[in-house]
Amino acid sequence: xxxxxxxxxxxxxxxxxxxxxxxxxxxxxxxxxxxxxxxxxxxxxxxxxxxxxxxxxxxxxxxxxxxxxxxxxxxxxxxxxxxxxxxxxxxxxxxxxxxxxxxxxxxxxxxxxxxxxxxxxxxxxxxxxxxxxxxxxxxxxxxxxxxxxxxxxxxxxxxxxxxxxx
Amino acid sequence: xxxxxxxxxxxxxxxxxxxxxxxxxxxxxxxxxxxxxxxxxxxxxxxxxxxxxxxxxxxxxxxxxxxxxxxxxxxxxxxxxxxxxxxxxxxxxxxxxxxxxxxxxxxxxxxxxxxxxxxxxxxxxxxxxxxxxxxxxxxxxxxxxxxxxxxxxxxxxxxxxxxxxxxxxxxxxxxxxxxxxxxxxxxxxxxxxxxxxxxxxxxxxxxxxxxxxxxxxxxxxxxxxxxxxxxxxxxxxxxxxxxxxxxxxxxxxxxxxxxxxxxxxxxxxxxxxxxxxxxxxxxxxxxxxxxxxxxxxxxxxxxxxxxxxxxxxxxxxxxxxxxxxxxxxxxxxxxxxxxxxxxxxxxxxxxxxxxxxxxxxxxxxxxxxxxxxxxxxxxxxxxxxxxxxxxxxxxxxxxxxxxxxxxxxxxxxxxxxxxxxxxx
Numbered sequence: 189x190x191x192x193x194x195x196x197x198x199x200x201x202x203x204x205x206x207x208x209x210x211x212x213x214x215x216x217x218x219x220x221x222x223x224x225x226x227x228x229x230x231x232x233x234x235x236x237x238x239x240x241x242x243x244x245x246x247x248x249x250x251x252x253x254x255x256x257x258x259x260x261x262x263x264x265x266x267x268x269x270x271x272x273x274x275x276x277x278x279x280x281x282x283x284x285x286x287x288x289x290x291x292x293x294x295x296x297x298x299x300x301x302x303x304x305x306x307x308x309x310x311x312x313x314x315x316x317x318x319x320x321x322x323x324x325x326x327x328x329x330x331x332x333x334x335x336x337x338x339x340x341x342x343x344x345x346x347x348x349x350x351x352x353x354x
Numbered sequence: 355x356x357x358x359x360x361x362x363x364x365x366x367x368x369x370x371x372x373x374x375x376x377x378x379x380x381x382x383x384x385x386x387x388x389x390x391x392x393x394x395x396x397x398x399x400x401x402x403x404x405x406x407x408x409x410x411x412x413x414x415x416x417x418x419x420x421x422x423x424x425x426x427x428x429x430x431x432x433x434x435x436x437x438x439x440x441x442x443x444x445x446x447x448x449x450x451x452x453x454x455x456x457x458x459x460x461x462x463x464x465x466x467x468x469x470x471x472x473x474x475x476x477x478x479x480x481x482x483x484x485x486x487x488x489x490x491x492x493x494x495x496x497x498x499x500x501x502x503x504x505x506x507x508x509x510x511x512x513x514x515x516x517x518x519x520x521x522x523x524x525x526x527x528x529x530x531x532x533x534x535x536x537x538x539x540x541x542x543x544x545x546x547x548x549x550x551x552x553x554x555x556x557x558x559x560x561x562x563x564x565x566x567x568x569x570x571x572x573x574x575x576x577x578x579x580x581x582x583x584x585x586x587x588x589x590x591x592x593x594x595x596x597x598x599x600x601x602x603x604x605x606x607x608x609x610x611x612x613x614x615x616x617x618x619x620x621x622x623x624x625x626x627x628x629x630x631x632x633x634x635x636x637x638x639x640x641x642x643x644x645x646x647x648x649x650x651x652x653x654x655x656x657x658x659x660x661x662x663x664x665x666x667x668x669x670x671x672x673x674x675x676x677x678x679x680x681x682x683x684x685x686x687x688x689x690x691x692x693x694x695x696x697x698x699x700x701x702x703x704x705x706x707x708x709x710x711x712x713x714x715x716x717x718x719x720x721x722x723x724x725x726x727x728x729x730x731x732x733x734x735x736x737x738x739x740x741x742x743x744x745x746x747x748x749x750x751x752x753x754x755x756x757x758x759x760x761x762x763x764x765x766x767x768x769x770x771x772x773x774x775x776x777x778x
Contacts (some may be wrong), residue, residue, distance in 0.1 A: 212418075252474040279489060348503075
């Protein structure tokens with residue numbers, strides 16, 4: 189059963205992947221092993237594909253380094269639930285196909301280590317017999333994610349979601 | 355209904371009148387890629403089966419770890435040079451300087467333009483009312499491939515700086531005060547539109563860069579300084595590039611520059627801003643003067659003014675890294691560099707230096723650094739428990755002499771560490 193990894197407010201990209209462990213510094217195949225190396229050294233080894241990240245306010249503030257969420261994706265992260273996100277990090281999540289859910293109530297209800305199930309399509313989190321409803325991301329993001337990713341979307345249509353034909 | 359500066363620029367590039375909240379696709383004038391992200395950028399372009407649509411609009415700067423610190427970095431930078439040659443894209447190599455400083459010096463960021471950078475401090479271009487914003491590798495690759503990007507037109511926060519800074523108070527202090535007032539997520543998704551009035555128009559391009567640079571620390575998408583003062587003589591500013599009187603703002607803030615005192619941002623968040631007085635006396639192991647926030651000639655001048663005839667405290671290291679080769683040249687020519695060296699500074703290759711903890715001055719466990727950079731997150735410059743205090747070049751220089759956090763005005767009284775140690 190997937191578990192919750194819960195963090196507080198203002199988790200920044202230096203927390204998620206310290207600059208000195210960028211793929212550029214340690215190699216493309218190794219950097220994910222340093223996710224949360226300072227803040228939670230047991231994270232990279234303990235995280236199982238499908239586990240859920242639950243964070244507070246202003247999640248992902250700081251650097252534009254896409255390799256920070258990419259490290260999490262390499263470990264098998266598919267969704268984050270947070271109270272709010274920093275702008276660049278939010279775009280990076282979408283671009284990498286990691287679903288950024290936003291819900292202060294659900295964040296408040298979930299605890300670190302909770303065993304949960306995320307029903308993606310319906311936007312539900314289940315803990316035992318409790319069910320939490322998540323707000324879906326904005327429609328234009330779902331349009332892009334519906335085709336796999338924004339890269340796939342652009343490759344197929346040679347335009348951005350919502351852009352008139354050229 | 356009037357438009358904000360962000361709405362004006364995005365309308366111009368979208369070819370229609372747009373308002374906050376709308377999604378737009380706009381033509382981009384310049385796509386800036388830094389060395390640490392270039393590998394991901396190439397990978398995304400390959401996934402797209404694409405090459406840059408307008409090679410002259412793509413610039414790569416080797417600055418984040420320059421010169422290379424290890425074989426991985428050296429290999430990545432080798433690939434950048436080869437790729438740039440192959441595709442006809444500009445590459446600024448080791449020693450040319452920090453991306454934002456270099457683009458500004460090279461005229462690649464112009465009033466009314468849009469520059470996307472693979473670095474969050476791309477808000478810096480807003481100093482000249484250029485819509486600069488940071489994005490990740492995928493967005494940057496899409497922009498290089500298409501010549502366009504998609505954006506949500508941001509709401510704007512109007513920040514008015516009025517009056518003049520008191521002697522000894524710097525643009526960095528004004529910027530830190532702005533982040534303190536806005537808080538770390540107070541301008542998320544928004545444009546911070548900066549108005550300089552009642553004397554503040556005299557702020558230089560460099561000072562405006564410091565202000566625009568730090569807007570991202572309040573979460574901003576861009577930080578646009580309304581053109582005035584020397585900007586009008588350095589650039590041809592188009593008539594349309596001013597916000598309308600009736601523009602709608604999400605929030606308005608006014609900061610009276612004449613009331614500010616030297617400030618410092620205390621670990622581990624940038625909006626944790628206090629007066630220098632409140633942390634004065636804290637022992638300092640390293641002082642770093644440089645970065646895209648405060649590594650310009652005027653910053654080195656401010657530091658040299660404090661350091662002239664003084665020595666760095668025995669237990670403190672002073673690291674100065676000019677923001678660009680041009681800054682280094684000018685500081686050499688006008689004697690600033692000699693003053694810094696005589697005070698005991700060590701000089702690094704123009705570039706980002708230890709700002710993100712990769713090389714050239716990484717901090718050991720428990721060490722304290724006063725830095726003129728822009729982030730003091732936990733572990734940012736090295737060990738997880740090392741502490742970073744963000745301050746102006748003057749405060750940084752004074753702290754180097756005192757060996758403890760200090761304002762220049764405090765120097766004569768901190769005799770146990772500073773001036774008197776060598777002046778006996």
